[in-house]
Amino acid sequence: xxxxxxxxxxxxxxxxxxxxxxxxxxxxxxxxxxxxxxxxxxxxxxxxxxxxxxxxxxxxxxxxxxxxxxxxxxxxxxxxxxxxxxxxxxxxxxxxxxxxxxxxxxxxxxxxxxxxxxxxxxxxxxxxxxxxxxxxxxxxxxxxxxxxx
Amino acid sequence: xxxxxxxxxxxxxxxxxxxxxxxxxxxxxxxxxxxxxxxxxxxxxxxxxxxxxxxxxxxxxxxxxxxxxxxxxxxxxxxxxxxxxxxxxxxxxxxxxxxxxxxxxxxxxxxxxxxxxxxxxxxxxxxxxxxxxxxxxxxxxxxxxxxxxxxxxxxxxxxxxxxxxxxxxxxxxxxxxxxxxxxxxxxxxxxxxxxxxxxxxxxxxxxxxxxxxxxxxxxxxxxxxxxxxxxxxxxxxxxxxxxxxxxxxxxxxxxxxxxxxxxxxxxxxxxxxxxxxxxxxxxxxxxxxxxxxxxxxxxxxxxxxxxxxxxxxxxxxxxxxxxxxxxxxxxxxxxxxxxxxxxxxxxxxxxxxxxxxxxxxxxxxxxxxxxxxxxxxxxxxxxxxxxxxxxxxxxxxxxxxxxxxxxxxxxxxxxxxxxxxxxxxxxxxxxxxxxxxxxxxxxxxxxxxxxxxxxxxxxxxxxxxxxxxxxxxxxxxxxxxxxxxxxxxxxxxxxxxxxxxxxxxxxxxxxxxxxxxxxxxxxxxxxxxxxxxxxxxxxxxxxxxxxxxxxxxxxxxxxxxxxxxxxxxxxxxxxxxxxxxxxxxxxxxxxxxxxxxxxxxxxxxxxxxxxxxxxxxxxxxxxxxxxxxxxxxxxxxxxxxxxxxxxxxxxxxxxxxxxxxxxxxxxxxxxxxxxxxxxxxxxxxxxxxxxxxxxxxxxxxxxxxxxxxxxxxxxxxxxxxxxxxxxx
Numbered sequence: 001x002x003x004x005x006x007x008x009x010x011x012x013x014x015x016x017x018x019x020x021x022x023x024x025x026x027x028x029x030x031x032x033x034x035x036x037x038x039x040x041x042x043x044x045x046x047x048x049x050x051x052x053x054x055x056x057x058x059x060x061x062x063x064x065x066x067x068x069x070x071x072x073x074x075x076x077x078x079x080x081x082x083x084x085x086x087x088x089x090x091x092x093x094x095x096x097x098x099x100x101x102x103x104x105x106x107x108x109x110x111x112x113x114x115x116x117x118x119x120x121x122x123x124x125x126x127x128x129x130x131x132x133x134x135x136x137x138x139x140x141x142x143x144x145x146x147x148x149x
Numbered sequence: 150x151x152x153x154x155x156x157x158x159x160x161x162x163x164x165x166x167x168x169x170x171x172x173x174x175x176x177x178x179x180x181x182x183x184x185x186x187x188x189x190x191x192x193x194x195x196x197x198x199x200x201x202x203x204x205x206x207x208x209x210x211x212x213x214x215x216x217x218x219x220x221x222x223x224x225x226x227x228x229x230x231x232x233x234x235x236x237x238x239x240x241x242x243x244x245x246x247x248x249x250x251x252x253x254x255x256x257x258x259x260x261x262x263x264x265x266x267x268x269x270x271x272x273x274x275x276x277x278x279x280x281x282x283x284x285x286x287x288x289x290x291x292x293x294x295x296x297x298x299x300x301x302x303x304x305x306x307x308x309x310x311x312x313x314x315x316x317x318x319x320x321x322x323x324x325x326x327x328x329x330x331x332x333x334x335x336x337x338x339x340x341x342x343x344x345x346x347x348x349x350x351x352x353x354x355x356x357x358x359x360x361x362x363x364x365x366x367x368x369x370x371x372x373x374x375x376x377x378x379x380x381x382x383x384x385x386x387x388x389x390x391x392x393x394x395x396x397x398x399x400x401x402x403x404x405x406x407x408x409x410x411x412x413x414x415x416x417x418x419x420x421x422x423x424x425x426x427x428x429x430x431x432x433x434x435x436x437x438x439x440x441x442x443x444x445x446x447x448x449x450x451x452x453x454x455x456x457x458x459x460x461x462x463x464x465x466x467x468x469x470x471x472x473x474x475x476x477x478x479x480x481x482x483x484x485x486x487x488x489x490x491x492x493x494x495x496x497x498x499x500x501x502x503x504x505x506x507x508x509x510x511x512x513x514x515x516x517x518x519x520x521x522x523x524x525x526x527x528x529x530x531x532x533x534x535x536x537x538x539x540x541x542x543x544x545x546x547x548x549x550x551x552x553x554x555x556x557x558x559x560x561x562x563x564x565x566x567x568x569x570x571x572x573x574x575x576x577x578x579x580x581x582x583x584x585x586x587x588x589x590x591x592x593x594x595x596x597x598x599x600x601x602x603x604x605x606x607x608x609x610x611x612x613x614x615x616x617x618x619x620x621x622x623x624x625x626x627x628x629x630x631x632x633x634x635x636x637x638x639x640x641x642x643x644x645x646x647x648x649x650x651x652x653x654x655x656x657x658x659x660x661x662x663x664x665x666x667x668x669x670x671x672x673x674x675x676x677x678x679x680x681x682x683x684x685x686x687x688x689x690x691x692x693x694x695x696x697x698x699x700x701x702x703x704x705x706x707x708x709x710x711x712x713x714x715x716x717x718x719x720x721x722x723x724x725x726x727x728x729x730x731x732x733x734x735x736x737x738x739x740x741x742x743x744x745x746x747x748x749x750x751x752x753x754x755x756x757x758x759x760x761x762x763x764x765x766x767x768x769x770x771x772x773x774x775x776x777x778x779x780x781x782x783x784x785x786x787x788x789x790x791x792x793x794x795x796x797x798x799x800x801x802x803x804x805x806x807x808x809x810x811x812x813x814x815x816x817x818x819x820x821x822x823x824x825x826x827x828x829x830x831x832x833x834x835x836x837x838x839x840x841x842x843x844x845x846x847x848x849x850x851x852x853x854x855x856x857x858x859x860x861x862x863x864x865x866x867x868x869x870x871x872x873x874x875x876x877x
Contacts, residue, residue: 016402019423020423023422023423026369028421030371031362032362032365032369032371033362034362035368035497035498036499036576037497037498038579038811039578039811040579040811040812040813042812042813043497043812043817045497073361073362074361074362074363076361082360082361086360086361089356089360090356090357090360093353093778094356095353095355095356095359096219096220096221096782096786097218097219097497097498097545097546097547097548098355098356098358098359098360098544099366099496099498099546099547100497101359101360102362105360123820123821124819124820124821125821127820127821128819128820128821129819129820130812130817130819131497131789132495132496132497132547132549132789132790132793132817133219133497133547133790134785134786134789134790134818135782135786136785136789136818136819136823137782137785137823137825138782139820140820
């Protein structure tokens with residue numbers, strides 16, 4: 001059992017302490033926007049914010065997440081309005097299959113919190129999510145668009 | 150709002166078919182193109198025909214039979230229907246008909262298969278006719294109501310106007326009457342030059358849900374009472390499951406059942422997937438690996454190398470003149486041997502399917518590139534007849550050819566069959582996905598070119614040795630044993646024709662089929678054939694001191710469309726003009742999937758082994774372009790996929806099984822490594838080519854030829870990581 005604070009709500013989840021946060025979010029909390037891609041914290045599809053920092057939720061246990069503010073893709077919009085990164089994603093028609101995009105968007109939102117006007121080099125260093133469809137060109141353009149929004 | 154309507158995930162509401170908007174399709178009625186008996190969608194709105202449902206509020210529901218896996222086909226096909234229908238694009242939504250409904254209606258929606266870059270090109274004709282037929286019927290219904298000739302009426306934006314009187318009505322108001330009319334026997338389709346909706350870079354219809362986490366992929370399916378399954382299949386292909394020690398995991402949390410799946414796999418079913426996977430990892434399993442456990446990449450390579458010898462039998466895919474004699478008597482000859490490895494598709498969403506079996510009904514929810522094949526797999530695995538089976542398609546988290554196969558559907562049904570009445574979601578771990586791929590086939594190639602004393606190319610002999618996909622996947626498609634697809638990009642004619650005329654040409658294939666299961670992998674045989682031919686063309690040009698583009702042009706006089714895209718790329722990249730200091734260029738062209746494509750790269754190389762790709766230019770002539778924004782994305786994406794395979798890919802066999810297990814051993818390009826792809830689209834009309842795959846063929850040879858220009862070293866083996874060549 002663990003109390004997790006996800007998207008502003010505290011939820012009691014009945015899981016073992018060493019359950020990866022990803023699976024608690026997907027299976028116990030039921031928020032499936034956070035995706036499983038590799039399970040070894042490489043691909044970034046499972047990226048969430050933990051106390052505002054982009055983290056790969058497959059590589060973090062539930063017990064490590066207790067007491068932290070967790071934000072998933074479902075919690076990024078506020079007051080019914082899409083986050084500016086989501087808006088830029090829609091305006092630039094970024095997703096192809098879309099499976100990696102929840103994680104990509106969460107990584108970008110965290111980057112913009114830290115660096116509101118990232119350079120291409122900043123993007124290259126911070127955004128290491130895998131996209132097999134190859135949306136990188138649109139991702140880069142949408143990051144700059146969101147930064148300038 | 151534009152939206153793709155996802156299938157209902159609550160079984161009860163789906164079966165009952167509530168009046169909720171977009172709840173699903175009517176079942177079982179059999180008049181594909183309208184007619185007196187009105188077929189209704191589940192919300193009560195009438196079908197004008199199988200492709201078009203119109204709601205009273207003028208919302209147009211376009212049915213799309215092909216699968217959306219990121220390539221934009223869903224939007225493109227809707228554009229084609231809407232173009233002919235003259236409906237209000239802002240009120241277009243899409244939905245998938247199900248394979249079961251299609252079968253019940255005599256295959257009303259035709260082929261569901263979404264591979265081979267066929268999504269649009271092989272259905273554009275009948276979906277456009279569907280839109281045009283519906284338009285004619287809607288106009289006729291309005292004309293009947295007004296008692297005026299239909300010829301005096303026009304339609305635009307879902308509004309019908311009687312031109313002489315200026316009276317108007319809407320599609321939503323006349324659709325009930327229109328649905329009762331006999332469809333016209335023949336309709337005239339628009340000339341693409343008059344397109345207003347098609348041909349435009351409109352936004353995709355499925356984007357918003359992909360940015361909010363709301364899009365439901367197969368892996369996200371939730372059904373009441375659902376359990377979760379994790380699976381391990383014998384890692385040595387062709388091996389069997391010998392035994393497993395269920396007692397060892399009996400007390401583990403959440404475990405409900407251990408199931409033998411077929412004769413080669415075992416699955417653990419649990420309350421959550423994490424519990425299922427944890428228990429499966431702890432389950433002692435013994436395999437009967439069989440003879441294939443002796444196979445390795447080295448043994449495969451040795452066997453394939455033997456096939457390069459002219460004494461071995463081979464299928465002839467293309468020939469003119471007498472290449473062997475011309476080479477034997479040539480003033481000068483050039484020879485090289487290339488190879489290309491196995492590749493895994495590695496869709497971001499691992500394979501999965503959810504199945505619910507009872508003796509009376511078997512339903513499957515999954516992402517699939519071929520709804521009808523998934524349906525057939527459901528029938529076969531469940532043992533139930535077609536009227537008792539159904540497949541609900543979901544948006545795919547990547548396909549690239551992998552989800553045209555149905556192994557994961559079969560497994561899910563077999564597991565669910567062991568637990569009647571309980572829905573079970575089977576999800577593969579990434580490790581299972583890497584172990585149980587349907588791999589891009591392995592090949593080698595020996596190329597020999599001959600020149601006369603004036604350095605004219607007089608002969609070309611291309612000898613392929615290696616695996617056939619069709620031999621395993623679709624043996625009925627072999628032609629007297631020959632796999633014609635093995636010659637993609639080098640065929641004498643058709644949709645993958647060679648772009649060069651050589652006086653003496655021989656292209657042949659020594660077919661050798663290792664035990665590793667092959668599959669169609671984005672670009673299929675264009676991937677290696679374009680490397681072989683286009684890198685060797687580069688070698689031939691350099692061997693006689695000629696410019697690689699000029700050398701090609703001399704051989705392309707009878708191939709104007711191939712030449713046009715090559716010229717377009719050469720011009721855009723600045724071929725023949727100085728490149729920036731330290732930057733070198735490479736170029737390639739090929740034809741595949743009915744489209745003519747070319748690509749060029751500008752790279753720099755540091756320390757002889759660190760490549761930075763500065764620029765990529767790509768050109769395509771697919772005949773017609775339905776959505777240029779999506780075509781650009783497909784071209785750029787194909788370069789990411791192709792260059793990932795070139796730099797980081799390659800699956801190797803040891804002890805009969807695949808050695809790569811995850812992204813740590815099978816990496817994929819990141820944003821930092823990928824430059825912008827500059828697209829030059831030159832649609833010349835008169836034919837319909839594909840878009841998703843062809844350009845992947847030129848990605849690798851353009852970079853490899855640039856690497857030679859930069860270093861003087863010729864790379865003839867993929868992946869580059871094996872040679873310690875990496876991105877800078």
